[in-house]
Amino acid sequence: MFLAQVHVTYKPSILDPQAVAIKNAMHRLNFDKVEAVRQGKYFELSLDVATATDAETQTEAICEQLLANPNMETYRYEVKELANQ
Amino acid sequence: MFLAQVHVTYKPSILDPQAVAIKNAMHRLNFDKVEAVRQGKYFELSLDVATATDAETQTEAICEQLLANPNMETYRYEVKELANQ
Numbered sequence: 445m446f447l448a449q450v451h452v453t454y455k456p457s458i459l460d461p462q463a464v465a466i467k468n469a470m471h472r473l474n475f476d477k478v479e480a481v482r483q484g485k486y487f488e489l490s491l492d493v494a495t496a497t498d499a500e501t502q503t504e505a506i507c508e509q510l511l512a513n514p515n516m517e518t519y520r521y522e523v524k525e526l527a528n529q
Numbered sequence: 530m531f532l533a534q535v536h537v538t539y540k541p542s543i544l545d546p547q548a549v550a551i552k553n554a555m556h557r558l559n560f561d562k563v564e565a566v567r568q569g570k571y572f573e574l575s576l577d578v579a580t581a582t583d584a585e586t587q588t589e590a591i592c593e594q595l596l597a598n599p600n601m602e603t604y605r606y607e608v609k610e611l612a613n614q
Contacts, residue, residue: 445564451571453571453573466572466595466596469595470574470591470595473591473594473595475587475590475591477576477577477578477583477587478574478575478576478577478587478591479530479575479576479577480573480574480575481572481573481574481575482572482573483570483571483572483573484570484571484572484573485568485569485570485571486536486538486568486569486570486571487551487566487567487568487569488538488565488566488567488568489555489563489565489566490563490564490565490566491562491563491564492562492563492564493562498562502560502562502563505560506555506558506560506563509558510551510554510555510558511551
């Protein structure tokens with residue numbers, strides 16, 4: 445069993461008004477040391493495959509076909525092996 | 530400058546129909562090795578503070594007061610120093 449941890453965020457060129465709103469909310473709460481906020485989506489996939497390479501191949505394809513919008517978003521992921529149950 | 534990477538996910542006891550829908554979509558796309566999906570929110574905060582301890586204290590307070598719903602969600606974060614500009 446492998447665990448893939450996937451982060452999907454907007455490309456830097458894409459305007460993200462939700463992140464701006466979150467930053468403004470932080471400043472209103474007096475967290476004025478926050479200079480920038482990025483926000484995105486996070487997924488954890490448990491994959492029943494034999495090797496880390498298989499897990500990476502599957503995760504890559506899943507990101508391309510389902511989790512990320514390639515026009516606006518980028519993704520990155522790490523794969524790690526889970527201890528045997 | 531410090532970067533805080535925050536993950537907010539549902540507590541394991543909370544039913545997450547969106548994650549189930551994502552898993553079903555993966556299976557329809559023939560990614561049938563996916564056994565489980567968790568999904569959540571991801572934030573990156575750039576903090577203009579002097580020490581890693583300050584960054585952790587601020588991030589903890591921001592999670593408590595803004596980013597996470599303590600009734601339903603848990604959060605975790607890592608803080609790392611950014612190279613000087």
